[in-house]
Amino acid sequence: MREKETTIYLGPQHPGITGNMMVKLKVAGDTIVKAETHVGYLHRAFEKLMEQRTWTQSFPIVCRICVPEPDPNEENLARAIEEIEGREVPERAKYIRVMVLELARLATYGLWMGGQSGSMGLYTMPQWTIGDRDYILDLFEELTGGRVYHMYIWAGGVRRDLPEGFTDRVLKTLDYLENRLPDYDNLLFNNALFQKRAQGVGIIPKDKAIEWGVVGPPLRGSGIKHDVRIDEPYEVYDKLNFIVPTSDGCDVWSRALVRRQEYEQSISIIRQVIEKMPKGDYYNKIPNPLTWQVPPGEAYVKTESARGEFGYYVVSDGSIKPRRVHVRGPAYVHGVSLLEKILVGANIADVSFIMNSLGTCPPEIER
Amino acid sequence: MHIQDCTENTCVDQIQKIFHTAEVEIQRKKRVKVKLRLDLVPLFLSYARDYLNFKHLAHISCVDWIEENEFELIFMLWSYEASLMIMVKTRVNREKPEFITLSHLWPQAETYEREIHEMYGINFKGNERLGEFILEDWEGVPPMRRDFDTIKYSKENFYQRPGREDAQDVRETISKHSGEEVPDFAKEFSIRRIEE
Numbered sequence: 001m002r003e004k005e006t007t008i009y010l011g012p013q014h015p016g017i018t019g020n021m022m023v024k025l026k027v028a029g030d031t032i033v034k035a036e037t038h039v040g041y042l043h044r045a046f047e048k049l050m051e052q053r054t055w056t057q058s059f060p061i062v063c064r065i066c067v068p069e070p071d072p073n074e075e076n077l078a079r080a081i082e083e084i085e086g087r088e089v090p091e092r093a094k095y096i097r098v099m100v101l102e103l104a105r106l107a108t109y110g111l112w113m114g115g116q117s118g119s120m121g122l123y124t125m126p127q128w129t130i131g132d133r134d135y136i137l138d139l140f141e142e143l144t145g146g147r148v149y150h151m152y153i154w155a156g157g158v159r160r161d162l163p164e165g166f167t168d169r170v171l172k173t174l175d176y177l178e179n180r181l182p183d184y185d186n187l188l189f190n191n192a193l194f195q196k197r198a199q200g201v202g203i204i205p206k207d208k209a210i211e212w213g214v215v216g217p218p219l220r221g222s223g224i225k226h227d228v229r230i231d232e233p234y235e236v237y238d239k240l241n242f243i244v245p246t247s248d249g250c251d252v253w254s255r256a257l258v259r260r261q262e263y264e265q266s267i268s269i270i271r272q273v274i275e276k277m278p279k280g281d282y283y284n285k286i287p288n289p290l291t292w293q294v295p296p297g298e299a300y301v302k303t304e305s306a307r308g309e310f311g312y313y314v315v316s317d318g319s320i321k322p323r324r325v326h327v328r329g330p331a332y333v334h335g336v337s338l339l340e341k342i343l344v345g346a347n348i349a350d351v352s353f354i355m356n357s358l359g360t361c362p363p364e365i366e367r
Numbered sequence: 368m369h370i371q372d373c374t375e376n377t378c379v380d381q382i383q384k385i386f387h388t389a390e391v392e393i394q395r396k397k398r399v400k401v402k403l404r405l406d407l408v409p410l411f412l413s414y415a416r417d418y419l420n421f422k423h424l425a426h427i428s429c430v431d432w433i434e435e436n437e438f439e440l441i442f443m444l445w446s447y448e449a450s451l452m453i454m455v456k457t458r459v460n461r462e463k464p465e466f467i468t469l470s471h472l473w474p475q476a477e478t479y480e481r482e483i484h485e486m487y488g489i490n491f492k493g494n495e496r497l498g499e500f501i502l503e504d505w506e507g508v509p510p511m512r513r514d515f516d517t518i519k520y521s522k523e524n525f526y527q528r529p530g531r532e533d534a535q536d537v538r539e540t541i542s543k544h545s546g547e548e549v550p551d552f553a554k555e556f557s558i559r560r561i562e563e
Contacts, residue, residue: 040501048511083395210422210447213475224447231450232397300398300426300443300454313428313441326428328443337475366501 003028012041014352019067019362021335023355027348035343035351037336043366050325055081055155056289058322063149065327066361068111071104072305073312074153077325079234080314081155084297090281093157094235099170099273100143100152101235101303102266106177107136108306109263112359116256117188119352120197125188132180135173142166157283167274174267181264189260198253202342202354206250212341213333216308217262218358221255223248228304240272252357259306293320307331307359329364336365373419373449375399381419386411400454408457409467412442416472421446421453424469427479429487433513436461438487442469459489468494486511 005028012020020041026034046065050058062077063070075097082089110133114126137147142163144150152159188194204214209222219226227244229237245261247254286292296318302311308330315324339358346354373381375393382391382401389411390402403411415421421444428441435458442455459466468491469476480491481500488509491497499505508515542549 040503043501045510045517048515048517051513052517211473213424213473226447231447232452300452302425309425311426311443313426313443315430324428324430326426328426332478333475336478341474 005033008348010348010351011038021360021362021365023339023343023351025343025348025351030347030349032343032346032348032351035340037339039336039362039366041366042363044363046367047325047327050322052321054289054320055292055294055322056286058325059154060149060151062325062327063151065363065367066305066329067148067363068361069104069108069306070149071100071153072303072310073327074151075101075235076301076303076310076312077314078153078155079301079303080299080312081294081316083299083301084314084316085155085294087156087286088284089157090284091236091278092161092280093282093284095273095277096158096162096282097153098235098237098240099270099277100140100150100158102270102273103136103139103170105266105306106263106270107133107140109259109266110136112259112306112356113184113188116252116353116356117194119356120194122188122191122194125184128180128183128187132177135176139166139170139173142169156286157281159283161282167277170270171274174270178264178267184260189256194256195253197350197353198251198256198357199249200251200253201346201350202252202255202357203250204338204342206248209250212338214308214338215330215333216304216306216359217255217258218334218338219308220244220246220258222250223254228302228309232302234301234303236273236276239276240269242269252354255357291320293318294322302328305330307334307361327364327367329361329367330359331361331364334358335360335362373446373451375451378419378449378451378453382411385414394454397450398452398454400456402456405457405459405466408440408442408455409469411455412444412469413472415444415453415455419446419453420448421451423447424473424476425452427469427476427483429483429489429511431461431487431511431513432458433461438464438489440466440483440489464489465492466490467492470494485509488512 005026008025008027009022010025011022022038024036024038025032046061050061059074062073065073110129114129117125140150141147144152204218204222206222209219209224223246225244225246230244242265245258247257294316296316298315300311300313302309311328313326314322317323343351378399379391379393382389388404392400394400423445425445426443430439432439437458438461440457440459444453466489468480477494477496480494481496483489484491484497485500485502486509538549
């Protein structure tokens with residue numbers, strides 16, 4: 001006998017995401033037959049707002065596009081403006097930017113580990129990783145004044161230089177985080193329960209991944225070795241040594257392995273940055289921000305965020321305000337067209353689990 | 368053409384050889400800008416995808432050039448083999464904005480088109496999911512158009528809570544509520560009420 005189909009509205013609050021987003025599921029028994037993403041709970045019209053703000057006033061807006069990892073937004077907007085204007089950025093500022101971006105990646109992966117294990121009922125892990133993430137937020141607080149939103153990277157460089165002894169504190173925090181990895185492994189990555197739940201679930205076929213617009217860890221978890229930091233190096237990534245981990249399983253487990261290895265790579269990158277960071281200016285001063293006119297032009301810049309390619313298309317018509325700022329977050333594809341595809345055939349209990357593995361962040365979709 | 372050989376210059380040559388009317392320029396390293404007539408865009412995009420190997424559709428964007436009565440559509444394609452991006456640009460008439468869907472080439476194009484349809488009112492023929500996406504029960508001018516007046520909309524649809532009206536002098540208000548006097552030095556910096 002054919003099972004009767006039922007509709008379930010999952011969300012907008014549920015453990016699969018940071019933010020609010022609803023998934024309308026058509027299920028037969030426990031199996032998903034059709035999935036539809038519904039967004040709109042977090043639309044704050046940021047792109048429209050920016051058209052009515054000066055260039056500098058746009059920085060406190062863009063960082064709010066992604067709560068777990070706001071820094072790629074600031075860096076992208078800054079770099080787009082610099083590209084249109086032809087503004088040079090001091091070398092030291094570039095190193096500091098990379099340090100901030102990689103610290104943000106570590107903090108995001110901490111949040112992801114918590115979310116991924118929390119969505120399968122392993123609640124010790126979130127308490128550990130969110131607690132450890134706080135040590136990174138302490139560093140951000142000292143450096144920028146803000147724990148979550150930093151508004152630190154801006155056009156021309158960064159807002160202020162590193163405080164006295166800051167790099168030592170970063171190195172100590174990195175040592176601590178590195179020493180925590182065996183604990184994480186024992187509890188999560190070597191956990192038979194996690195492996196059994198994650199293997200063979202949420203498959204993104206290797207031959208379809210690029211065509212479907214998959215980016216970041218989900219792409220590398222399908223065995224495709226691409227990373228913006230290598231393909232189109234920005235800031236000083238071309239001067240640093242790091243590997244791009246991949247895994248061939250195409251499932252949630254593979255994506256977890258990729259992130260686990262990238263965690264170590266980020267620690268290594270930050271250590272290199274601290275070692276190689278030159279002395280000098282940290283800011284190429286912009287004119288009076290209230291009257292600052294960016295010359296007419298356009299730029300598309302992108303960053304490898306913890307969830308994948310983060311792109312900004314910025315247009316200037318020569319006035320004191322942006323003509324257009326369009327944000328391409330990785331969740332734009334992962335949370336809508338990709339999620340709707342790979343949820344078909346999955347169980348209801350795996351929905352949050354799969355969403356976490358894609359790094360779905362609704363504010364990126366609706367902005 | 369071998370994909371490994373596809374540099375900015377060879378890419379420009381190849382495009383100009385096939386699409387004579389295209390305006391092609393190298394914007395910077397790893398960026399090639401192609402301006403095309405609207406009707407040639409679908410053809411060009413499938414050519415770029417299948418022959419030049421620009422498999423990754425990174426973004427579709429829209430800009431309202433209200434002064435010229437046109438919308439500009441921008442398609443960003445990335446080639447992983449050549450590490451190169453093509454930015455394809457075309458103009459659509461603002462009076463009757465229409466284009467065709469690209470979801471048969473890239474499934475994620477459907478999402479970008481849904482957003483552009485909702486925010487700018489461009490109709491993508493063949494896209495069956497156009498309609499409510501991010502906004503809810505929206506009526507009137509698509510809000511990302513330049514002629515949508517946000518302040519007017521806000522005044523018509525929302526009200527200020529009593530005592531929280533706009534353009535208040537914050538110091539004066541706090542002083543009124545708390546009974547404390549504003550110090551003389553602070554009075555000089557008081558924000559003036561904006562005349563309506």
